[in-house]
Amino acid sequence: MSPHRRKSAATAAGSALAAAAALLSFAPSGAAAPAPVPDSPPSAERTHDVEHFTPSGPRGYRPDVPARAPKRISDRHRPLSPAEAKADGAVSSLHRTGSTTERLDLVFVGDGYTADQQEDFHKDAEAKWADVTAIEPYKSHTDKMNVWTVDAVSNESGVSGDPTQDVVKDTALGSYFWCDGMERLLCADLNKVNSYAAQAPAADIVVVVSNSGKYGGAGYNRLTGYPFDGVSTLSSDHADSGLIAVHEMAHSIGRLADEYDYGQSGEYTGPEPEDVNISTYDADEMAQNGAKWHTWLGKDDPAGGTTGAFEGAGYYEKGLYRPTETSLMRDFSVREFNNPSREGLIDGFERYTQP
Ligand SMILES: [Zn+2]
Structure with missing residues (x-):
């Protein structure tokens, strides 16, 4: 491995x-x-x-x-x-x-x-x-x-x-x-x-x-x-x-998760996922807890609009949030990664390049 x-x-x-x-x-x-x-x-x-x-x-x-x-x-x-x-x-x-x-x-x-x-x-x-x-x-x-x-x-x-x-x-x-x-x-x-x-x-x-x-x-x-x-x-x-x-x-x-859902896929009730671009927290909870992409909330996002928390991600329609309405981890209508995903990718490059 x-x-x-x-x-x-x-x-x-x-x-x-x-x-x-x-x-x-x-x-x-x-x-x-x-x-x-x-x-x-x-x-x-x-x-x-x-x-x-x-x-x-x-x-x-x-x-x-x-x-x-x-x-x-x-x-x-x-x-x-x-x-x-x-x-x-x-x-x-x-x-x-x-x-x-x-x-x-x-x-x-x-x-x-x-x-x-x-x-x-x-x-x-x-x-x-x-x-x-x-x-x-x-x-x-x-x-x-x-x-x-x-x-x-x-x-x-x-x-x-x-x-x-x-x-x-x-x-x-x-x-x-x-x-x-x-x-x-x-x-x-x-x-x-x-x-x-x-x-x-x-x-x-x-x-x-x-x-x-x-x-x-x-x-x-x-x-x-x-x-x-x-x-x-x-x-x-x-x-x-x-x-x-x-x-x-x-x-x-x-290590990014998919930001799409399967539709009719119900509600996620598990623990907070490790993936950096999906979360069980909505924007208010994320800000209060200092969790996940809280530092990006409200900032301009290359994937469109500002970074927030949109319900429906990680294959579930409910109970998991994604940072932007859409992004390359959800569909191909916008050809950009959102802020948290970019950060995750940049961290990933660091892991691969450590001696
Ligand atoms: Zn995928």
């Missing part, structure tokens, strides 16, 4: 439950109780809950998806030619500012790019890096990050499920739209992601760029047992797909 990781109690409990459910579903009947989930390399049986996005932002639904690509996709896989195999796994640095131990190491891996298309992958990775660093506080903290690219050579160009659900492609990472039956949910084979990311000098966050013009992506932001903190997938040639990496990186770096 990465030393940078620290999850909120609610998140940790959620992952433990999901992992337990995954294990239980594979336990033979009559077998002893399953052992705790080991912090070990991924296995075929594992599932992960992923965040799902539409062009307007993250959606209130986190399906459990398998770590591996479905059989109909893996069955199509053929070995690379010797020349292709030689090019497979090549590493380049896109942005290098310091030692991996004192930087946040972001790794781009391409999927659905043939041996002849690796230059396209490099251009696409640069474009996504530009999308991320157009937004604060990433923009003013590029000196805290290294960016690596790992070439993954696919036998076929494009990815499964594009343009239609029946399309199956033989690609290095097994990316596929229509994951869990949802057109825009772009899953990948995490075992393969893991093996390519391991080629880079270090990997804190992995972005899988799938060679496609169709909007889509996914966020694997509650990973355990991998040497990185999070993975986001996104399509290469859709103008808005870079926002998926922007949002997912914020979960990993800033």
Whole structure:
């Protein structure tokens, strides 16, 4: 597990439950109780809950998806030619500012790019890096990050499920739209992601760029047992797909919570969450208690208006508050993080860059 990781109690409990459910579903009947989930390399049986996005932002639904690509996709896989195999796994640095131990190491891996298309992958990775660093506080903290690219050579160009659900492609990472039956949910084979990311000098966050013009992506932001903190997938040639990496990186770096709710999701009655951008306190209580983002209350906020406390956050309609009406942690209608989230991200950069 990465030393940078620290999850909120609610998140940790959620992952433990999901992992337990995954294990239980594979336990033979009559077998002893399953052992705790080991912090070990991924296995075929594992599932992960992923965040799902539409062009307007993250959606209130986190399906459990398998770590591996479905059989109909893996069955199509053929070995690379010797020349292709030689090019497979090549590493380049896109942005290098310091030692991996004192930087946040972001790794781009391409999927659905043939041996002849690796230059396209490099251009696409640069474009996504530009999308991320157009937004604060990433923009003013590029000196805290290294960016690596790992070439993954696919036998076929494009990815499964594009343009239609029946399309199956033989690609290095097994990316596929229509994951869990949802057109825009772009899953990948995490075992393969893991093996390519391991080629880079270090990997804190992995972005899988799938060679496609169709909007889509996914966020694997509650990973355990991998040497990185999070993975986001996104399509290469859709103008808005870079926002998926922007949002997912914020979960990993800033330990930020989602500021949306599922609608009809009832009232949160648990303890004050650890996440810096959601709270059980309304503005008055926060000011009285000197809690959470009380120092920002009433200040101009880059995400719009002034920082306050708006009910509905952390997947609950009631009982949890967010700092602004909207922000990149709620939807993509405003392309800014609010004040508390920016502060959380800046603190996160400090954690990654401490020697
Ligand atoms: Zn999210």
